[in-house]
Amino acid sequence: MSTSITRTRALGALAIGAVAVGVLAGCSGGGAGGSGSTDATGGTYTFWDPYPQYDASSDWAKVIDKCAADAGVTVERTGFDTSDLTSKALLAGQQGDSPDILLIDNPAVSTLVEAGIVTATDENGLQVGDVAENILGASVVDGKTYGVPIGANTLALYYNPSVLSAAGVDPSSIKDWSSLNSAIEKVVASGKKGITFSGIGTEEGSFQFLPWFWGAGADLTQLDSSQAVSAVQLWTDWVKKGWAPNSVINNTQTTSWQEFQTGDFGFAENGTWQKAGAAKAGYEVMPIPAAKGGAAPAPTGGEFLTLPVQKDSARYATSSKIVECLTSTANVVDTDNTLNYIAATPEAQKAQLAKDPTLEPWIEAVGAAKARTGDNLGVKYPVISEQLWTAVQNSLTGAQSPQDALKAAQQAASSK
Amino acid sequence: MTATQITASTGTGDTGRAAERSAALPTPGRRPRRRGQWAAWAFLAPVVVYLVVFYAYPLYRNLDLSLRDYTVRSFIDGNAPFVWFANYVAVFQDPTFWPALANTATFTLVSIAFQYSIGMALAVFFFQRFPLSATLRALFLVPWLLPLLVSASAWSWMLNSDSGVVNAALSAAGIEPVNWLTSPQWALVSVLIANIWIGVPFNLVILYSGLQNISTDIYEAASIDGANAWQKFWRITFPLLRPVSAITILLGLVYTLKVFDIIWIMTRGGPGSSSTTFAIWSYRLGFGSALPDLSPAAAVGNLLIVIALVFGLIYIRAQRRLEV
Numbered sequence: 001m002s003t004s005i006t007r008t009r010a011l012g013a014l015a016i017g018a019v020a021v022g023v024l025a026g027c028s029g030g031g032a033g034g035s036g037s038t039d040a041t042g043g044t045y046t047f048w049d050p051y052p053q054y055d056a057s058s059d060w061a062k063v064i065d066k067c068a069a070d071a072g073v074t075v076e077r078t079g080f081d082t083s084d085l086t087s088k089a090l091l092a093g094q095q096g097d098s099p100d101i102l103l104i105d106n107p108a109v110s111t112l113v114e115a116g117i118v119t120a121t122d123e124n125g126l127q128v129g130d131v132a133e134n135i136l137g138a139s140v141v142d143g144k145t146y147g148v149p150i151g152a153n154t155l156a157l158y159y160n161p162s163v164l165s166a167a168g169v170d171p172s173s174i175k176d177w178s179s180l181n182s183a184i185e186k187v188v189a190s191g192k193k194g195i196t197f198s199g200i201g202t203e204e205g206s207f208q209f210l211p212w213f214w215g216a217g218a219d220l221t222q223l224d225s226s227q228a229v230s231a232v233q234l235w236t237d238w239v240k241k242g243w244a245p246n247s248v249i250n251n252t253q254t255t256s257w258q259e260f261q262t263g264d265f266g267f268a269e270n271g272t273w274q275k276a277g278a279a280k281a282g283y284e285v286m287p288i289p290a291a292k293g294g295a296a297p298a299p300t301g302g303e304f305l306t307l308p309v310q311k312d313s314a315r316y317a318t319s320s321k322i323v324e325c326l327t328s329t330a331n332v333v334d335t336d337n338t339l340n341y342i343a344a345t346p347e348a349q350k351a352q353l354a355k356d357p358t359l360e361p362w363i364e365a366v367g368a369a370k371a372r373t374g375d376n377l378g379v380k381y382p383v384i385s386e387q388l389w390t391a392v393q394n395s396l397t398g399a400q401s402p403q404d405a406l407k408a409a410q411q412a413a414s415s416k
Numbered sequence: 417m418t419a420t421q422i423t424a425s426t427g428t429g430d431t432g433r434a435a436e437r438s439a440a441l442p443t444p445g446r447r448p449r450r451r452g453q454w455a456a457w458a459f460l461a462p463v464v465v466y467l468v469v470f471y472a473y474p475l476y477r478n479l480d481l482s483l484r485d486y487t488v489r490s491f492i493d494g495n496a497p498f499v500w501f502a503n504y505v506a507v508f509q510d511p512t513f514w515p516a517l518a519n520t521a522t523f524t525l526v527s528i529a530f531q532y533s534i535g536m537a538l539a540v541f542f543f544q545r546f547p548l549s550a551t552l553r554a555l556f557l558v559p560w561l562l563p564l565l566v567s568a569s570a571w572s573w574m575l576n577s578d579s580g581v582v583n584a585a586l587s588a589a590g591i592e593p594v595n596w597l598t599s600p601q602w603a604l605v606s607v608l609i610a611n612i613w614i615g616v617p618f619n620l621v622i623l624y625s626g627l628q629n630i631s632t633d634i635y636e637a638a639s640i641d642g643a644n645a646w647q648k649f650w651r652i653t654f655p656l657l658r659p660v661s662a663i664t665i666l667l668g669l670v671y672t673l674k675v676f677d678i679i680w681i682m683t684r685g686g687p688g689s690s691s692t693t694f695a696i697w698s699y700r701l702g703f704g705s706a707l708p709d710l711s712p713a714a715a716v717g718n719l720l721i722v723i724a725l726v727f728g729l730i731y732i733r734a735q736r737r738l739e740v
Contacts, residue, residue: 083703086706087703087708090488090491090492090708094491094492094494107706110706111488111706111707112488114487114488114489114707115488115489115491115492116489116493117492200684200686201684201685201687201688202684203705246577246578246595247576247577247579247597249595249597249598249686249687250572250597250683250686250687259578259579379488379706379707381706382705382706382707383707385705386704390689393686393687393688394687394688396598396687397598397599397600397687397688398599399600399687399688
């Protein structure tokens with residue numbers, strides 16, 4: 001008896017469930033493109049950024065409030081985790097309630113452009129003329145510009161002067177790969193460890209490999225070129241000879257930095273964000289050498305201010321005002337100093353350098369740097385990058401030769 | 417109110433008598449019954465809404481996602497074309513598919529085998545009460561109490577090629593150090609070791625509580641008949657624990673199939689794809705790069721659900737046979 005009751009009820013529940021699913025599905029279809037923030041009380045603008053570490057009392061929040069007040073509005077700011085912000089922005093775009101201003105990691109800009117949820121500067125009226133072209137490249141898709149960089153960071157080669165001098169290495173002698181190799185060899189011969197970097201199987205690994213890849217003269221559209229092979233060969237040889245620890249295969253940039261902080265290493269590839277700690281520990285820095293001399297182009301990091309699509313296009317004018325205020329030399333220098341960024345305009349870079357002359361190698365490195373999604377790669381970059389880090393990993397572990405690993409990577413990247 | 421509730425809950429069973437009653441009583445007798453039905457639906461509504469919003473609809477969306485070709489653009493404008501099983505075909509033909517399937521199977525089966533046998537051995541061991549047994553048993557629960565993030569990070573430090581304590585111990589013993597997390601041969605073994613360590617306490621607790629339900633009379637009778645410890649285990653403990661074992665192994669299977677955090681923290685599924693399981697692969701496709709590949713990611717996720725469902729059905733089948 002009792003089972004028959006349960007069964008009838010279960011059937012009833014299922015029926016209700018089925019109806020509700022239909023209703024919900026209908027809602028979500030019709031709901032897209034709904035009202036969203038455009039109906040928000042007049043004068044309030046929404047602002048999303050990836051800096052949850054800064055609360056309302058921080059300098060960052062204050063400069064935003066000041067710029068909003070100058071434009072005659074108030075800003076409601078929300079900080080999200082970086083890894084979370086792209087999907088949050090996509091979801092908000094789908095629901096039609098994007099923020100007025102979105103500060104987002106530069107490789108994500110082309111993804112948002114592909115999704116059609118951010119506006120180009122010719123539509124929203126943002127001025128980008130002063131920004132250095134190589135930094136701006138991350139937001140240029142098919143000749144249109146979609147954002148303004150708040151600042152940029154990049155990679156360079158840190159070294160430990162006491163380890164180098166004990167090994168008899170003069171840092172100024174390092175000009176290209178062969179002089180770098182002989183320097184590492186001397187450091188290892190002196191009983192210390194050579195170099196550490198991050199070769200992990202994520203975007204971080206590609207980010208760290210790109211200076212060597214580009215420094216060899218390779219191009220992301222041709223992963224199996226002989227130049228690309230020579231770059232993978234360089235890293236593979238370091239691991240094989242024990243010049244770099246085996247742990248680099250699994251190192252994030254943070255763990256790699258921790259290895260360098262033991263004081264046992266001669267060199268470490270790491271980013272602008274470590275410069276304060278490095279200066280305290282007495283480490284110094286040089287641009288990453290290219291294969292045949294000169295500074296290798298390293299990838300740029302850092303966020304872009306974008307204006308997502310709004311129903312009410314009259315809002316762009318005010319949003320642009322706020323963004324231009326935030327990126328004006330007077331405001332952006334302080335912001336970039338707190339964020340450990342190098343400013344994106346030559347004028348602001350000069351102002352930064354006047355305050356802190358130790359920034360010189362970094363300004364040089366940022367000047368030589370390249371946007372990952374530049375060269376009009378756009379959303380092809382994430383696909384290529386995944387194949388690139390996989391090839392680097394397969395070669396570093398010895399699972400495949402550099403040639404085979406890159407050939408497989410090129411095949412996989414071009415088939416997608 | 418209570419009266420109507422009772423009518424509702426016993427309604428169908430008492431149809432005959434209720435009909436008699438309504439025949440005997442004047443017409444108003446019908447009304448409380450209908451009201452009762454509404455009340456019943458009202459009571460049912462919260463759980464139904466909950467199930468639909470949090471289970472049925474997400475599952476439906478996941479299925480829909482995997483049968484359409486979603487790109488970032490069609491995700492926004494909602495015009496993803498329906499492609500039937502193209503995403504599944506693409507997933508099956510992907511060079512990652514077979515290695516990921518093999519890794520998932522190895523990871524799950526080896527984990528369960530070790531977790532269950534070690535858990536069983538410890539449960540039997542601790543069942544013979546001895547001084548400090550309660551304290552020691554409590555210590556074995558530590559892996560279970562730690563957040564997975566903490567255990568996985570600790571393991572990845574211990575297994576670090578150059579500065580890990582495990583390699584330090586190996587070289588102290590004169591054995592060549594092993595690249596635990598960074599060589600394709602060892603990466604899966606390393607995450608397996610960590611996962612077994614984490615899963616043993618669960619098996620220990622469930623099996624130990626199962627042991628307490630076995631009557632001591634049986635063991636005493638066996639002792640009188642001259643059975644040794646080995647015979648007691650294989651002839652009494654093991655067969656009588658079979659229902660408990662079955663549920664332990666099923667829960668372990670479902671849980672291990674979807675293990676993600678331990679592998680992600682320790683190896684990111686690498687090097688290459690040597691420790692990539694379906695759970696890792698699905699995450700990599702969906703969230704691993706700046707360009708989400710949501711439809712294939714949903715397809716891989718659905719494959720995982722189907723595999724778990726198959727094991728669930730096998731369990732229900734086995735249990736029915738036990739009951740009969």
